Amino acid sequence: MKIEQYNMPDDLYYEENHFWVKEEGDLLVMGMDDFAQTMAGEVVYVQLPDDGKKLKLGKKFAKIESGKWLGKVYAPVNGVLDSVNEELETNPGLINDDCYGKGWLYKIKPSDKSELENLMKGEEAVTKWVLADIEKYAEE
Amino acid sequence: MEAKYEFEKKFREQILQCSRCGFCQAVCPVYGSTQRPGLNARGKMLLLKEVMDGNLPLDDQLTESIFQCTTCASCFENCPSGVCVPDIIKQARKDMVNVGSCHPAFEGMHKVLQKHTNIYAEDEPEDFERERNKKAEYVYFIGCVGSYREDESTLETLDLLDRLKVDYTLIDEVCCSGVLEDVGYNINTNLAQKNMDLIFNTKAKTVITGCPYCFRTFNNKPQYGELKENGVKVVHITQFLQDFDFSVQTDKRVTYHDPCDLGRHCGIYDEPRNTIRKIAPNFVEMPDNREGALCCGAGGGVRGAFAKNSIAMARRRLEQAEEVGAEIVLTECNSCVHNLGNAKLRKQKFKIYNTTQFINQLMEEAE
Numbered sequence: 067m068k069i070e071q072y073n074m075p076d077d078l079y080y081e082e083n084h085f086w087v088k089e090e091g092d093l094l095v096m097g098m099d100d101f102a103q104t105m106a107g108e109v110v111y112v113q114l115p116d117d118g119k120k121l122k123l124g125k126k127f128a129k130i131e132s133g134k135w136l137g138k139v140y141a142p143v144n145g146v147l148d149s150v151n152e153e154l155e156t157n158p159g160l161i162n163d164d165c166y167g168k169g170w171l172y173k174i175k176p177s178d179k180s181e182l183e184n185l186m187k188g189e190e191a192v193t194k195w196v197l198a199d200i201e202k203y204a205e206e
Numbered sequence: 207m208e209a210k211y212e213f214e215k216k217f218r219e220q221i222l223q224c225s226r227c228g229f230c231q232a233v234c235p236v237y238g239s240t241q242r243p244g245l246n247a248r249g250k251m252l253l254l255k256e257v258m259d260g261n262l263p264l265d266d267q268l269t270e271s272i273f274q275c276t277t278c279a280s281c282f283e284n285c286p287s288g289v290c291v292p293d294i295i296k297q298a299r300k301d302m303v304n305v306g307s308c309h310p311a312f313e314g315m316h317k318v319l320q321k322h323t324n325i326y327a328e329d330e331p332e333d334f335e336r337e338r339n340k341k342a343e344y345v346y347f348i349g350c351v352g353s354y355r356e357d358e359s360t361l362e363t364l365d366l367l368d369r370l371k372v373d374y375t376l377i378d379e380v381c382c383s384g385v386l387e388d389v390g391y392n393i394n395t396n397l398a399q400k401n402m403d404l405i406f407n408t409k410a411k412t413v414i415t416g417c418p419y420c421f422r423t424f425n426n427k428p429q430y431g432e433l434k435e436n437g438v439k440v441v442h443i444t445q446f447l448q449d450f451d452f453s454v455q456t457d458k459r460v461t462y463h464d465p466c467d468l469g470r471h472c473g474i475y476d477e478p479r480n481t482i483r484k485i486a487p488n489f490v491e492m493p494d495n496r497e498g499a500l501c502c503g504a505g506g507g508v509r510g511a512f513a514k515n516s517i518a519m520a521r522r523r524l525e526q527a528e529e530v531g532a533e534i535v536l537t538e539c540n541s542c543v544h545n546l547g548n549a550k551l552r553k554q555k556f557k558i559y560n561t562t563q564f565i566n567q568l569m570e571e572a573e
Contacts (some may be wrong), residue, residue, distance in 0.1 A: 110513035111548040131548065133311065133513055136326070136355060155551055 067189055069196045073100045075166060079185035080192060081142045084199075086166065087185060090173070093148055094182070097170040098130070098137075098161050101196060105203060106132040109158045112171065113139075114150040121145050121174060123181065128172075130161075142185060145176040213297040214258050220294060221258065223287045224251040230281035230291070235501040236274055236508070239518035244271050247281035247291040254298055264298075266307045272298050273309040274515070276508045277388055278466040278501035295506075296388055303390035311511035312389035319394050323380035324350045325510075332357045334364055334376060342375035345410045347401075347424075349417030350381050351540040359543055359563045363416060363443070366566035370450055374414065377404040382430075384423030389507040398429040405438060413440045416560075418467035418474075418539050419505075442468060443562060444538045448477045452485055454568040460486035461532040462561075463523065463546065464499035465539035478538050478561060485565055486534070492526040500526065502537075504545035520549030527556055536561045 067076050078086040084102035087094050103109065113128040121127055121141035128139040151170050153160055161169035176182075186192055209215045230247035231237050237246035244253070250271055256262035277292040285291070302308060318327045331353055346367060352360040367374055380401060383394040405413055413433070415421040424430045424440040433440060462482055468474045475496045483489055494500040503509070503519025524546060527535045535558045537543055546558050559567075 108513075110517065114552055116552075131513075133510060150552075152552065 067192070069193055070200060072104065072196060072200075073166075074192055074196060076189060078166075079142075079182050079187045080195070081140070081185050082195070083137070083140060085139065085142065085171075087142050087182065089179070089182070092175065094143065094145075094174045094176055094179075095170050096142060096172045096174060098165050100165055101199065102137070103162050103165045103169075106130070106135050106137065107162075108132055109161045112154045112158050112161070114152065114155060115147055117147055117149055119147040121147060139171070141174075143174065143176045143181040144178065145174045148173040148175045209258075211257070211264060211298075211301040213254065213294060213301050216297055217290075217294045218258060220289050221251050221254050224248060224255075224285075224289050225287050226252070227286060229284045229286060233280040233284050233498070233500075235276055235278060235280065235503055235519040235522070236515065238500075238522055239503070239515055245274055247275075247285070247289070250275065250291065250295065251289065254294065264302055264305055264307065268302065269307060269309050272302060273312065273389070274508060274512050275506050276466070276501050276503060276516075276519070277506035279470040280466075280498075280501060283470055283497050292506075299388075299390035308390050309507075309511045312391070312507055315389065315507070315510065316386060316391045319381055319383055319386065319397065323397070324354060325381055325385065326350060326354045328354050331378075332360075334361055336364060336376055338376045338378055339404060339407060340375040341409050342373050343410060343412070344372060344374040345377055345405050345408055345413045346374045347379055347382075347413050347415045347417075347420055348376070349415065349420045349540060351544055352416045353379075355544050356540040356560075359540060359560050360416065362566040363560060363562040366562050366569070369566065369569050375408050375410070377401075377408065379404065382420045382423040384419055384427060385507060387427070388505075393423070393427055393429045395429055398427075402430065402432050405433065406436060411438055413438060414443050414446050415440060416443055416540060416562075418442055418465050418472065419541070422467055422471060442472075442474065442538070444468065444474060444478045444481065447562065447565075448480045450481075452565055452569060454485060454565070454572050456486050456534070456564075456568055457488060458486065458533040459488045459490055459531055460534040460536060461490050461492050461527055461530055462495070463492070463502065463527075463535055463537040463542055464496060465537055465542045466499070466501050466505055468538055469499055470497060478536075481561060481565075482536060485568060490530045490532065492523075492530055492532075494526060502542045502545045504541040509541065509545055516545060517549045520545045521551075524549055524551075524554060528554060532556050534559065534564060536564055
């Protein structure tokens with residue numbers, strides 16, 4: 067779906083800091099959403115922690131930078147980092163080019179997939195949240 | 207003909223002194239990562255000569271060259287004609303700002319420091335779990351990068367000071383604003399006064415800085431002259447630590463990256479090495495070291511304005527760490543730690559730390 071100028075696909079789960087999550091077999095794939103990549107501008111660095119890193123729901127586990135902006139990445143679920151998008155090491159701009167495709171960030175092996183239900187999904191919830199954030203960032 | 211710009215008034219002879227030998231090209235980190243002759247010191251001097259001769263306007267088309275310099279002073283160190291390129295570049299940038307041609311990142315930084323207390327416009331500083339603005343023997347001044355980008359390193363540095371039982375306090379510090387002098391503007395005197403007032407309130411007679419650039423700014427800029435007038439000495443943490451006995455050692459292969467602001471700009475080469483040799487007998491130098499150290503690419507505002515090239519410069523530096531088989535890369539500057547850390551590839555298994563952070567980890571392990 068399109069919310070103002072931002073593309074926010076319907077079939078994804080979203081966490082409040084504007085990262086998307088989707089199921090892929092036993093794993094979850096995570097990336098930055100269109101709102102975040104647009105606000106951030108050209109991404110120049112993505113922290114790619116070692117595979118196997120333990121992730122605790124809501125705890126910071128990586129950083130993303132664009133020029134003067136620093137974003138913290140929080141674990142959307144409990145689990146273990148399965149793998150990272152190594153392409154981003156030398157080409158972090160993939161996030162700007164294709165944030166839902168080639169610019170994916172991390173694959174996570176969740177401890178309990180049902181924790182996905184704590185994230186936002188569906189037109190009504192996502193629209194309300196994105197519109198509120200558009201307003202919030204317009205004020206700053 | 208009367209000189210049109212300040213850079214010409216101050217540096218005309220020096221610019222004409224450039225013999226175009228190209229020694230600077232061999233050591234320029236910007237040229238090293240871009241291979242563009244217009245971006246090294248010789249190229250910049252040629253461009254400014256054309257401006258002096260009236261063949262080229264000082265305008266936006268020069269932004270990419272004149273504003274893309276880390277002011278690392280490697281060119282000056284290697285210049286047989288003694289052309290002090292960083293000073294010339296800084297003045298030319300001020301002239302460009304005066305005619306309305308500035309890199310937007312630096313224009314933004316200038317605006318940010320009129321409204322905010324730090325270069326990142328962050329409103330919520332880390333508290334580092336410590337009381338601030340106490341009466342103490344020392345003030346520890348963190349700097350913007352240490353406060354907002356390398357907070358984990360800063361926290362470990364503070365833990366080390368606690369382990370060494372140093373009587374210090376943090377203050378509600380604001381950006382020293384020295385960087386503005388590098389990117390075409392002037393130090394913000396309100397910020398300078400605020401820092402000095404906070405320091406005086408603590409009654410401390412020594413300020414320890416974690417950032418080499420803050421160290422230079424406090425010691426060299428007239429806007430901070432009141433510190434000296436009031437008997438307050440400013441030291442960098444590497445100077446402060448060199449006399450301590452840490453009673454810990456690592457057998458890992460350790461190398462040291464000289465930050466330009468501490469090395470070439472202040473001549474501080476031995477103090478960090480004295481400390482590192484105490485804790486790391488297996489110390490090894492990188493091929494380019496001390497006066498010849500390769501810049502990490504973060505200085506002179508380049509990290510903010512030309513981030514990709516800046517990281518590419520850091521990657522070149524890390525190739526040298528790999529070449530000497532280092533397991534640990536130490537440095538004494540949060541900007542260097544930040545940029546080198548961003549540049550490190552996953553296949554490179556060495557770790558990058560500020561020396562303070564690494565010593566704290568060794569002491570913690572030994573407890």
